[in-house]
Amino acid sequence: MLHLLPTLLPDPIWGLTAEFQADPRPEKLDLIVGVYRDENGQTPTLDVVKAAECQLAETAATKAYRPLAGNASFNASMTRLLLGDTSTELERAATIQTVGGTGALRLLGDFIKLAQPAATIWTTDPGYINHRPIFETSGLRVRDYPWRQSAEGIDVDLIFHCLADARPGDVLLIHGCCHNPSGIDPSAEDWTEIAAFCAKRELVPLVDIAYQGFGDGLSEDTAGLHRLVETLPLVLCSASCSKNMGLYCDRLGVAMVVAPEERAIAKTMRNLENLGRTNYSMPPEHSAAVANLVFNAKAQWVAELDAIRNRVSYLRKELCDTLERQGAPASFQALRRHKGMFSLLPLSPTQMQRLRSEYGIYGSDTGRVNIAGLRAADLSMAATAIADVAARP
Ligand SMILES: Cc1ncc(COP(=O)(O)O)c(C=O)c1O
Known part of the structure; x- marks a missing residue:
C-alpha cells in the first residue's frame, strides 16, 4: 500500500x-x-514554569489516565483568561484541553465538519501556513480572504467585498491578535465592524489566538474576541500556550465553543470529547498541571x-x-x-x-x-x- x-x-x-x-x-x-x-x-x-515543574516533581503522585476533556481546572482558567474573569459569557462556554493550538484547530475543524458539513472556512491571505492543510484534512472547503493594512488597522471594506460569496453558517477564521505572518491587527472599530458583518451574514467566527500577551498584554489581546462574543450567538476559539507560557513542546492549548445558550454546552462537550477520544484519547496532563501552577503565580x-x-x-x-x-x-x-x-x-x-x-x-x-x-x-x-x-x- x-x-x-x-x-x-x-x-x-x-x-x-x-x-x-x-x-x-x-x-x-x-x-x-x-x-x-x-x-x-x-x-x-520561563522561571515560573521551572518552579512549577520542580513543585510537580515533588507532589505529582500518579500518572493514571485523566478525563477526556483534560484538566478541568486548567480549562476553567483558560476560559477566564480568554473571556475575562467577570464576563457574563463564561456560562455559555464549552472548553476542552487540546494538544497545542494546532490540536485545537484540528478538533474544531472536525467539529465544524460534524455540525455543519457544507460549511466553507475562510482563512486570511496571507495567513498561517498550516491553516489550510488542517481544515482540508478535516474535510472542509477552504477559501481565502485578503488581510491588508489600512490607515488605522485592516482593510475591512476589502474583506467584506471578498466575502460576497460567503453563506450563512460559513466560518470566518480570524487571528485574535499578532497576525501570523503580517503582524497587522484590526483596530477596535474594525472588530466592531467584523462582529456586525458576521451577525448580518450569519457567519461563525473562529478566533485563533496563538500569541495572547505578545501584542499589547494578556487581557488587551482578547479585546477582539470579547467584541465578537458580546455580539454573536456562536463563536469558536482555539488558543495556544506554546508562546505565552513557553510550553512549545509540551503541547498545550484549548478549543472553546461559546454556544448560543447554556443548555447546548453538554452536547457540545460530549462531541468535542468524542473527537479527541477517537484520535488521541485524552490530552497530556503534565503541561496542564504546570499551567495551573503558572496561573497561581500570575504576577x-x-x-x-x-x-x-x-x-x-x-x-x-x-x-x-x-x-x-x-x-x-x-x-x-x-x-x-x-x-x-x-x-x-x-x-x-x-x-x-x-x-x-x-x-x-x-x-x-x-x-x-x-x-x-x-x-x-x-x-x-x-x-x-x-x-x-x-x-x-
Ligand atoms: C496563528 C497560529 N495558530 C496556531 C499555531 C499553532 O500553535 P501550537 O504550536 O500551539 O500548535 C501557530 C503556531 O505557530 C500560529 O502561528
Missing part, C-alpha cells in the same frame, strides 16, 4: 531551518521559525511575559529606526505598527534569497521574519543588509 502514498515536498519552514543549521557562517541569523528567542538566541523556559508569569513583549517591541522599533537611518524605502516603516513577533518585509522572494545567500539572514521567501530572532548587537548589520537588498530589485 505504501506505493499509493503521495510524494510530499519538505515543509518549507523546517526545510529552511535545516539549510540554516548547515550554514557555517557565525554571523548568520535565524528569523524563520515562530518561537521567541532571547538575546542569546535561546528559547528560554510572576505576567512579569516574565511583559519582559518578552517589551524585548520584541524594542527590537521592532530599533530595526525601523536603523532602517530609516540607512535610507531603506519608506514602505519598511509600516513594520512599526505591527504587533507580535512577525512582519512581512516588503521584499521579493529573490531579495529574500539574496538576504540568505549574501548575508546569512534567514527569513521565508514570502518576506516573513521573526523579529524575536534578532539580537540587539546584530540590528545594524541586519538593517544594512535589508536596505542593500531592497535597493536591488
Whole structure:
C-alpha cells in the first residue's frame, strides 16, 4: 500500500531551518521559525514554569489516565483568561484541553465538519501556513480572504467585498491578535465592524489566538474576541500556550465553543470529547498541571511575559529606526505598527534569497521574519543588509 502514498515536498519552514543549521557562517541569523528567542538566541523556559515543574516533581503522585476533556481546572482558567474573569459569557462556554493550538484547530475543524458539513472556512491571505492543510484534512472547503493594512488597522471594506460569496453558517477564521505572518491587527472599530458583518451574514467566527500577551498584554489581546462574543450567538476559539507560557513542546492549548445558550454546552462537550477520544484519547496532563501552577503565580508569569513583549517591541522599533537611518524605502516603516513577533518585509522572494545567500539572514521567501530572532548587537548589520537588498530589485 505504501506505493499509493503521495510524494510530499519538505515543509518549507523546517526545510529552511535545516539549510540554516548547515550554514557555517557565525554571523548568520535565524528569523524563520515562530518561537521567541532571547538575546542569546535561546528559547528560554520561563522561571515560573521551572518552579512549577520542580513543585510537580515533588507532589505529582500518579500518572493514571485523566478525563477526556483534560484538566478541568486548567480549562476553567483558560476560559477566564480568554473571556475575562467577570464576563457574563463564561456560562455559555464549552472548553476542552487540546494538544497545542494546532490540536485545537484540528478538533474544531472536525467539529465544524460534524455540525455543519457544507460549511466553507475562510482563512486570511496571507495567513498561517498550516491553516489550510488542517481544515482540508478535516474535510472542509477552504477559501481565502485578503488581510491588508489600512490607515488605522485592516482593510475591512476589502474583506467584506471578498466575502460576497460567503453563506450563512460559513466560518470566518480570524487571528485574535499578532497576525501570523503580517503582524497587522484590526483596530477596535474594525472588530466592531467584523462582529456586525458576521451577525448580518450569519457567519461563525473562529478566533485563533496563538500569541495572547505578545501584542499589547494578556487581557488587551482578547479585546477582539470579547467584541465578537458580546455580539454573536456562536463563536469558536482555539488558543495556544506554546508562546505565552513557553510550553512549545509540551503541547498545550484549548478549543472553546461559546454556544448560543447554556443548555447546548453538554452536547457540545460530549462531541468535542468524542473527537479527541477517537484520535488521541485524552490530552497530556503534565503541561496542564504546570499551567495551573503558572496561573497561581500570575504576577510572576505576567512579569516574565511583559519582559518578552517589551524585548520584541524594542527590537521592532530599533530595526525601523536603523532602517530609516540607512535610507531603506519608506514602505519598511509600516513594520512599526505591527504587533507580535512577525512582519512581512516588503521584499521579493529573490531579495529574500539574496538576504540568505549574501548575508546569512534567514527569513521565508514570502518576506516573513521573526523579529524575536534578532539580537540587539546584530540590528545594524541586519538593517544594512535589508536596505542593500531592497535597493536591488
Ligand atoms: C496563528 C497560529 N495558530 C496556531 C499555531 C499553532 O500553535 P501550537 O504550536 O500551539 O500548535 C501557530 C503556531 O505557530 C500560529 O502561528
